[in-house]
Amino acid sequence: MKRYPLLICLLIGATLALNLSASDADTRSSGRLLPDKEATATLADRDGGSFGMVWSRRQSSPPPGRYWCPGTGVVRDTIYFLGGRVDYGGGNTNSTRTIWAYVPATNSWITTGLPTLLVPRRAGGGGRIGNKIYVAGGRDSTHTTLNTCEEFDVDTKTVTQKAPMPGAGCWACASAVAGDKLYIIGDENNSGNTYEYDPAANQWYTKASLPAGRGWAAAAGAQGRVYVFGGSDAAGNTLSDCWEFNPANNTWTQKAAMPGPRIYHSAVTYNDTLIFVIGGADDGAAYADSLVYCYHVPSNTWRVMTPMPTSRGWLMANQVGDAIYASLGSDCSTPTYLTVNEQARFLQHDVGVARLSPANRTPPNQQAVFKMLVRNYGENTEDFTVRMVVYDSIAGNNVIEEEKPVTGLGPADSLWVVFDSLTPASGNVYLVTASVSLTGDENPLNDTLRTRVEVRMGSDPDGFGYIYETTQEPGDTVRFFWIDPTAGTPVTDWSPNADDGYSVRSLPFTFRYYDQYLNTINICTNGFLETSTLTSFSNTSFPTAITNHIAGWWDDLDLRSAGTVYQYNDPAGQYVVFAWVNVPRYNAPAETQTFEIALYRNGVIRYNYLSMNGTLNSNTVGIQGLDGSSNWYHQYVYNGVPAHHTVDDSVAIIFYYPPYLGTEETTTPEVRNSRLPTIFAGHELEVPAEFHRGRITICDVSGSVLNAVNGARRLNLQQLPFGVYLIRLENGTDTATWKLIRMK
Known part of the structure; x- marks a missing residue:
């Protein structure tokens, strides 16, 4: 029976919000737990946090690099890679027949003495069953789609032709092994085709189709079932959903969605309990990234893990012992042919600093309690010490310098350690250093966390001078309130349609926005205002191609069958509201969003979020003046980054340019510099x-x-x-x- 690292199996472990401050004994004695949502909303996470995985580089493969291996698997602690696409040099890039192997124990590669596949093959499906590795489908060196199947016997070092797949075969498919059978799902045509190969009978069977067809997905088997993650649908949307196939009753069930959309990614099962989704991209046209998500099969929950050192997709992932190996791959855009080989381990002894509060800024003339969140990333209960130093950069001295003991912190547990407090004046700047000290700590990279804290209200100004305040930052004065728009006018004149369309709207007053005076604005179905006529459903980071982009919730929204957009003009003439009410995301009718953008006569922009459902980390929120050059933009959140700005119910954000506040509306603009000296x-x-x-x-x-x-x-x-x-x-x-x- 395999031993499961405690840290990983306890992904749902509660964050213990205990208080070690002697000045707050009433809170400590009451045993009050600080809700994790509160902590997430008000604190900055460690950038790229540790979260239990420690990555290291291993011996790279010999050239040429490769990706799209249709089959990979582990036999007797050796990882085998079958086929793929390689760069032969001189512009010759094509499918290969070669089989290579990597031996983690000796950190070495085997490139000779192994047989070759019967035909060159890339981007098909495959997996290990017993001491044999199977490959099926894919494309050959003439770019012909294959339906053939081959078996590589590791013991005899032979490759044998097996029964062909049904039909013409497939490529860009996902594959997994469950219950000693190979499953291949989806294809380049974004179908839901599901095929089962039984090596004992050398027979293929057509199974129930995946309800939502796709290509470029990833799959893995766990606990006798098959799990399929993300990919691309027929409309070109990158997906974040997760589906479970039960071979026993030939049924599909939708499970909890991934933290974000994935394409060109890989999946690997760890000890039959966890599935790691590794690499890929959030859009088919984007460069690959290094993200890692972890799916806990028994609890149907997700967690974001430590990213890989090297961004890539189309890689091969395997488990050997208590480590995960991510090998080869590509940037998915150029494309490159990588020889990279990286290992992720799970440590016995590892504690670290996960968050600091306050972080980045704190309001003036209010008590600021300095605290750190420590987390046990290892597999053993630990006793250790923590230390915090707060340096006043204006006074030139330490204003807090404390050390405290922590005892009995269990695996996967977290603890808030509270130090002294200050009531800072506006303009002060503090440099905060927090650290942990554990004898035998195996990962020093997360032992220290630093932040710079400015004492002020609101965010840093953008290049023009706009700042924002939000209910998701501590001390900001903005509060959530909903302005009912339903007495206003429904917007129905979408051009060209109510899926990706825009409407030209007159404003009830002249609205000052950056260096302009606007009397009309265009509203797009996909959750934003603009002065251009772009209707892109695929959100990007700022700066964007959308002129004067006011992005309340830029996502792929679809008004064709449900939801209403309203324009509501304040009877007193102080503001105008554009509201999306119960508007669903494209192809996700249950994921309805209700939010609004309010433009005020004094130049303030307010975003109110009443009810946000489903995927909350596949959108862009912010503002942009003109084309965003000269840093004229604020990106509040993009696809869930930063995590504590992920917008949910009852969130409010305001953007404003302080010199505009309290000024009278000007009908004839004065000539002035657009940059603030x-x-x-x-x-x-x-x-x-x-x-x-x-x-x-x-x-x-x-x-x-x-x-x-x-x-x-x-x-x-x-x-x-x-x-x-x-x-x-x-x-x-x-x-x-x-x-x-x-x-x-």
């Missing part, structure tokens, strides 16, 4: 002569007035904390707004 000052600021008799207003970056004076040649800044501010100068005729950075 930046000035640097120490203890004193000299005022330009034309404003000596005018009014000078100093605001923080959220637009809140800190001080205002009338008639001054110089401003004494000594009482102003070091940091970033906005300064507005007026003389009755001219107005100027600067970004002021007060330095030491």
Whole structure:
């Protein structure tokens, strides 16, 4: 019986929110647990976190590199790779007949003394059954689709022709072994065809079709069943769904979806309990990435794991002992032919720092409690020490320096360790270093985590000066409230249709947006506003090709059969709302979204999310001025990154340019610079002569007035904390707004 690493089998283990701060004894004694959702919403994760997998590079294969091996498998702790596509040099890239092997124990490759396949073959299906490895389908060196099947006997080192597949065969299919039978699912035509090969009878059988056809999926067998992940459907959509095939009753059942869409990926079963989905891309036209997802079969749940060191797809994945090997592959775009070979291990002794709070920013004049989330990634209960140092970069000294013990932290458990608190002034900057110390720790890479914390409201400004606030960041003042749009006008004049269409809408007031004054806006079915007429259903990261892109929830939405989009004009004339109400994602009628974009007379943009269902990490949220050049954009979230910005129910986000707040609507735009000048000052600021008799207003970056004076040649800044501010100068005729950075 195989031993399952405790960390991995406890993927659903609760995060223990215990408090070690003596100043918070009432919370500690009550045993109150902080909900994991709260922690996720307010804290920054370790970038690329450890999450139990530690990757290392092993010996690369000899050239030429290869990908699309139709068959791979492990026999007596040796990994075999059958066929694939290789680069022979001189522009000659084609299918191969060769069989190679990798021996993890000696970290060496075997490229001689092995037989070859009967025909060159790539992108088919295959798998190991006993001491034999099977390949079927694929394409040969003339790009002909194959229906033949071959058996490689590892013991006798022979290759034998077996019974052919039904029909004309397939390629771009997924394959897996379950119950000593080989299953091949889907194909280049995005069908749901499912075939079973029984080597004992040397016979193929046609089974129940996968309900949602696809190509370029991945599959793996576990606990006697077959699991199929992602791929591409007939419309070209990259899928995130997961399906289970039960050979005993010949039925398919849809399971929990992956954390994100996948194509050109691979899947490997670990100890018959976990399935790792490795590499690939989130779009068929994109370069491959290094993402790794883990599916826990008994609980039907997913977790994001440590990414591979090398981004790639079309790779081969296998388990040997307690390690996963990801071998060969391609960037899926150029394409490259890789010789890369990487190993992921699961450690006995490994604790690390997973999160820090506060991270990146914290609001001024409010108590900030400094804490760290430590996690046990190993397989043993651990006692260790933790340490936090908070350095005030303006004062030039440590304001917190503490060490605490942690005892009895079990495998897969997490613990919040609370240190001292501060009430910082606006403009302060803290450098936070948190670390753990465990005797015998096998992975030092996650032992230390650092963050820079600025004391301010709102995000960093973009290139123009827009900032955002959100209910998903600690201390931001924005609150969620829903504006009922149903008394407004349903939008029905979509061009060309209600799937991927747009409608030109008049605004009830002139809306200031970046350096423009807008009287009309175009609304797209796919969850955004714009001044162009693009209707792309495939979301990308910012900057985008969509001019003046106001992306409330850019995803592939479909209004043809359900849902309504409304325009609601405030009777008082202060705002206009564009709302998507119960609008489903394409080909997913149960995944309905209800959200709205509100444009305010003073230039504020508000996103409200009332009810978000289904796939929440396949969208783009943010704003962009014009074409996004000069960094005129804010990307709030893209396909679930950063994780704590994944939008869900009752989330609100506002975007605004502080100098526009409180200004009157202008019907004739004044001529002004579109870039906000930046000035640097120490203890004193000299005022330009034309404003000596005018009014000078100093605001923080959220637009809140800190001080205002009338008639001054110089401003004494000594009482102003070091940091970033906005300064507005007026003389009755001219107005100027600067970004002021007060330095030491």
